[in-house]
Amino acid sequence: MKLSLARTQLGSWVLLLALLAGWELASRASGVSALVLPAPSAVMKSLWMGLSSGYLWPHIRTTALELVFGLFLGCLIGFVSGVAMAEWALLQRVLKPYIVVSQVIPKLALAPLFIVWFGFGMTSTVVITALICFFPLMENTMTGLQQVDPQRLELFRMLGATRRQTLLRLKLPSGLPGILAGLRVAVVLALVGAVVGEFIGASQGLGALIIASQGMMDTPLMFAVLVVIAALGLLLYQITLAVEKRLLLPYTRTS
Numbered sequence: 271m272k273l274s275l276a277r278t279q280l281g282s283w284v285l286l287l288a289l290l291a292g293w294e295l296a297s298r299a300s301g302v303s304a305l306v307l308p309a310p311s312a313v314m315k316s317l318w319m320g321l322s323s324g325y326l327w328p329h330i331r332t333t334a335l336e337l338v339f340g341l342f343l344g345c346l347i348g349f350v351s352g353v354a355m356a357e358w359a360l361l362q363r364v365l366k367p368y369i370v371v372s373q374v375i376p377k378l379a380l381a382p383l384f385i386v387w388f389g390f391g392m393t394s395t396v397v398i399t400a401l402i403c404f405f406p407l408m409e410n411t412m413t414g415l416q417q418v419d420p421q422r423l424e425l426f427r428m429l430g431a432t433r434r435q436t437l438l439r440l441k442l443p444s445g446l447p448g449i450l451a452g453l454r455v456a457v458v459l460a461l462v463g464a465v466v467g468e469f470i471g472a473s474q475g476l477g478a479l480i481i482a483s484q485g486m487m488d489t490p491l492m493f494a495v496l497v498v499i500a501a502l503g504l505l506l507y508q509i510t511l512a513v514e515k516r517l518l519l520p521y522t523r524t525s
Contacts, residue, residue, distance in 0.1 A: 293310050332474045333476040348403070356415035402466075403463060415445045417444075418440060
């Protein structure tokens with residue numbers, strides 16, 4: 271098992287190095303301007319200069335804070351809403367259409383409105399991030415709690431369990447894999463929301479830096495910021511997987 275995992279990881283690294291080498295050779299051989307498509311070496315040079323000089327760190331810190339606050343707020347609202355709508359069908363019928371409407375409207379279209387309401391800066395971006403990432407957790411929580419084994423649910427009713435006991439001891443443990451799957455999706459979308467929110471009305475953050483590098487015609491810096499965003503997203507996703515594995519460990523042992 272460990273050997274197979276090591277081979278898979280090695281294969282991923284080999285593929286990455288092959289793609290970077292091909293990109294580098296193609297950039298040098300074609301003579302394409304770095305303004306259009308910079309070589310990986312130019313991107314890494316720009317990334318190293320930004321990190322070593324401290325230029326990138328305030329932007330990374332701003333985006334990370336917006337990401338954490340927005341993810342926490344969105345997941346909290348999503349989880350509570352999912353539980354409430356799973357427990358009360360009337361509440362689901364009343365609120366679900368409005369929740370769906372809030373998700374189908376493009377967030378870039380809402381960004382100027384949030385700026386009017388919350389002003390420029392971190393608050394608007396946090397609200398956009400929370401709005402984007404709460405829906406997956408809400409939907410998965412509601413679905414997971416509603417798909418409990420009917421026989422086990424009937425057994426709890428026969429034993430006289432209260433609604434609270436049934437929720438805490440049956441529905442939540444049974445729906446935990448689905449809830450955590452929604453959390454994984456929310457984590458990915460939260461980073462998208464933070465960066466998109468910074469495109470409009472932010473003077474600091476990785477999204478704002480992408481817009482600034484575009485204005486300065488500094489394409490290597492733009493690619494360097496994209497590398498940082500990808501690394502931040504992968505790190506957060508791996509943390510989520512570790513938390514999920516930890517929470518599901520007792521159930522895997524019993525099974």
